[in-house]
Amino acid sequence: METARFRDTYSGAVLAVLSKLSSIGRHPLVVIVLIGFIVRFVIGIFATYNFDIQYWAVTIGNIGSGNGLYGLDGYYYTQPWGYLLGTISAFGELIGVDNLTERITEALMVEQYTDWHFTANLATLPFIMLIKTPLILCDIAVAYVIRWIVLNRTSDQRKGNIAFALWFLCPLTIITTSVSAMFDNFMVLMLLLSIVFLMQDRCFLAGAMFSLSALTKFFPAFLIFVLVAYIFVKHRDDGLAVRNVVLAAAGAAIMFFIIMLPQIINGEVAEAFSFITSRANSGMGSGLGILERYGTILAYVAFAAISALLALRMYRDREDTDADGTLMFVLMINVIVLFLYPSTPQYMLLLLPFVIYHMAVKDWNTVIPGSVLVFGSCIFALASNFTLFLSVAAFTGIPSLESVTGLVELFQSPVFGLSPMSWMYYIGGIAQYAGTLLLLFYLYKHNRSRFRPFIIKGRSETSDA
């Protein structure tokens, strides 16, 4: 009797679990997640831009030698990604990833092309996957947060799932994570979390996440004006605006202090900000040379001024009853303004969530300029062409290193005056920029009412075109 009851209970539980798994399996997101994961891992193993990832190895070596992030040369960003590398390296040591890179003599020929950032310091495959796996997990977290924001706004599962897919299957996010091994998606995740907490009136947490995001990469710092304006708009009538701003500032300040503490103690604050100060001297790496060198400082000032102006206009638009929607829209415009100054492709990740939100919630018209932008950014990001296969060739022999270096050489031979790589670089850069401009144009064309407060003082309309 007891045995029969146990069997029934047991089989009932198993059936319940199977039923749950089956319902999860039927969820449309499962297919998207599976495809996104498989594509990322396969591409991640085969294609790697070794120039940046070699510095993640240098940084991990520096940490291991007891020199922190900035005692030895090799880490040129603000702290959060360096700290994440500390966590990643500790996990790597636990699972036995010890050989991070090898300098491969047979690949040295790529370094003769000194105009490009090519290196024969090739990341080993275990190290590559050690770095890329957290980035891939971050991608899925970003997709989840975007979906959550869209769902919260529309209560439409379909729209939420589309938003999820637009991020997780976007070629640019895949390339940034799985090829470039760049950490811009962490900046995006932290910013989105900050926005969510702000919308939930959890301003202390919002401030803390914002601080983390702006310290990971600098661009979110320009969004502070709009985010503060949002608090004032949302609490225009209940008198909680100042309190919430103070709470957010406290969260940001405390997180900033915690992150900066080791550098304050070691006297390395200037080194920590070399990422920002060097860009003020040398530009943002978009390849426009002298123009960007002298224009960057001016651009920083202009960004701040325009961001502040957007925030002011947003605050003055008293007829607006949709603070959350306006916030997402104005942030998108603000980010587009930042990228009117040419940037490298991975920075575009900052723009994507806002464009995806706009597509899913409001307006599919932006799919065309968005696609041009993503296409351009991908071509731009993949300009390193066959060097991306050096690691897999060096450590597996498939394809052979000789064939890869041969193709690298071929890609440097001039065609109509420029190498194919240069063609890719410039065409990609131009397309990315054209996509940015086109996006701004489309947004203006289809959302004139939303733009009006930013053009004509004190006048707005409530409905979009």
Add this chain to the structure above:
Amino acid sequence: MKHSRTIEIIAVVVIAAVLIGEVIVYTSGTNDFRVDASRSGDDANYSLSVRGSQVYSVVAMDNDGIENMDEIYVYYDNRYASDYRSEGGPIGSHPVDQEYFIDQLVKNLAFRSNTPVRILDADELRAAMENDIASGNINKGLVVISGALPDTVYQGQGPGTDRIFDWLGDGGRLYWAGNVLGALYSTQNGLETVSPGYENWFLGAADCINKGDGDFADQDVAGTLRYDLSLKNNRVKYGIDASKLPGSDNLAVGYTDGTYSSIVFAKYWNGAGSICVLSGDLSRNLWSDLAQILASNVCYSTEVVDVHSGSLKYGKTEGKMDLRGKGDVSMYIYLGGYYPVYGKSFLLRP
């Protein structure tokens, strides 16, 4: 707006990953590593222990009686003119000027080498050389990356007049990088060009230095030391064509373009000392290689006796090498491969 447990979990995980990493970054260090070596008759015994996972290499070298250095001088004097060029780096990186190069070299040596380092200005350098010569036993190295020796020790007059040659003759070891060896000397008023003949003074051979634009090497020098010591710099500008050097007391290591090598050690032709020329403009690879060379005590007479390498995960390993028939053997143990995290050198006497 409603709250979401999943969003909160994501935020907590992100913050935790950053803050845990912060603690790891600033608590990691060389206390995580232990290495030791000793000799018992014909056997060398070594042991390593690590917390974490690291690759390691144990390199045993017969230096033919050349002692390990007991001090390293680094010349730096901002009152004196210098002439060097630097390789660029990634956006955000510090320019590789003389001060930064020395700062990084000293920091790299701090966890790879047990030999003391002293930074000397031009006057202190002359005084140190005088002192060394008077003591008659020079086991010192001198690193010069300024592109020109100061006039306190070199005025382009040659052996018998310039102090640097007396010091080399008595056993000093010069480590040179950043420009053509001996072509210039510096004063507080600027640089002076030296008449042809300086190659003979330093290296005992004419026209053996790469003064052209060729700078790129894509082959390994024969032998295993490049790999054994994880050397990275493949530039050959200002490098030496070892085939033109007199006698056989020289050693090329690193990379070569077929003529010049990225690193060449040569016994000083007119005495007991030695010269090591590291090629190329000042760069990150260059200071890394220089630190590795200084820490390992490799020299012109080095023959690799044995190399053990492998991976070690949270534990200890011990090994034994056969040194039968060998005199003093220098053993360099380092962890971390191409990005060393720890190193130590041992002189194993019979």
